[in-house]
Amino acid sequence: MPELVFFSGTMDCGKSTLALQISHNRSARGLQGVIFTRDDRAGEGKLSSRLGLVTEAVEVTEGMDMYRYLVDRLSRGGKVDHVIVDEAQFLAPEQIDQLARVVDDLGLDVFAFGITTDFRTKLFPGSQRLIELADRIETLQVEALCWCGARATHNARTVDGEMVVEGAQVVVGDVNRPAEEVGYEVLCRRHHLRRMTRASVRAGVLSPDVLPVTSV
Structure with a gap:
């Protein structure tokens, strides 16, 4: 069964490295994924890790419908086997709802990576919604x-x-x-x-x- 999985940790826990590793491992098996990110330190439309690895990604903008983006891509004949989302804490709660719909309606695994709390120890709205909706929450072991x-x-x-x-x-x-x-x-x-x-x-x-x- 497809899942919405939230990989959470602190800012220095290696979440982006794991996101890149999952993308690489699945690509090596011939699976094609869509990588979303928002406000990555490397700039717009980038997914980067502190090890120096960088790959292209789809920048999530305010008000963007992520479910509709994937439906449009599939409707044009694009292949999507899974979805990876980095910096998921910056997404709006309604965008997390869209990711849950991607799992339920499109049958795709969604792997979301993010930190749970901000510098004031308050939950990010995106992280809070992920905790509420995720099929599985994984605490990063780094x-x-x-x-x-x-x-x-x-x-x-x-x-x-x-x-x-x-x-x-x-x-x-x-x-x-x-x-x-x-x-x-x-x-x-x-x-x-x-x-x-x-x-x-x-x-x-x-x-x-x-x-x-x-x-x-």
């Missing part, structure tokens, strides 16, 4: 680590190396951006709650200790 060595479970947005907790939910960035730019860092819950990023901890270590006060 373990991301906080700077302290503990398992990273939360995504933090940083500006000038400092963690921020306000702003638009979607701001495209990466975990490898220079500290002075808007970037992201994966943290354990403890250090996310304390807003302790790698840069802020380093700055604290480098700060001179306060001299003890002694009486004369």
Whole structure:
């Protein structure tokens, strides 16, 4: 039976690499898939991984009907055996409904990859709808680590190396951006709650200790 599968994890869990691997493995068996993505760090219409792999993809725009896109493609004689969606957290809830319809009405497997929560620890609407509708939810096994060595479970947005907790939910960035730019860092819950990023901890270590006060 075809399935809607949601592969979820933190920002640094290798989800895009797995998406590319599934695409490659199925292509090697003669299966043709459609790859959708939105707001990939490599630019419009790209699916990229941090290993440097990049492939062409269909950019999902606001208001796009993904079900209709696939029906039109099939109606023109195109072959579609499965669907891969990266950055699924950025999709609108109604687009997740369309993916469920692709599974149920067109009989295609849909593999969606995304992070569940934003930098404020709030669910992305697209991820929430996937959790509600997916036939199966898989937590990615590539373990991301906080700077302290503990398992990273939360995504933090940083500006000038400092963690921020306000702003638009979607701001495209990466975990490898220079500290002075808007970037992201994966943290354990403890250090996310304390807003302790790698840069802020380093700055604290480098700060001179306060001299003890002694009486004369």
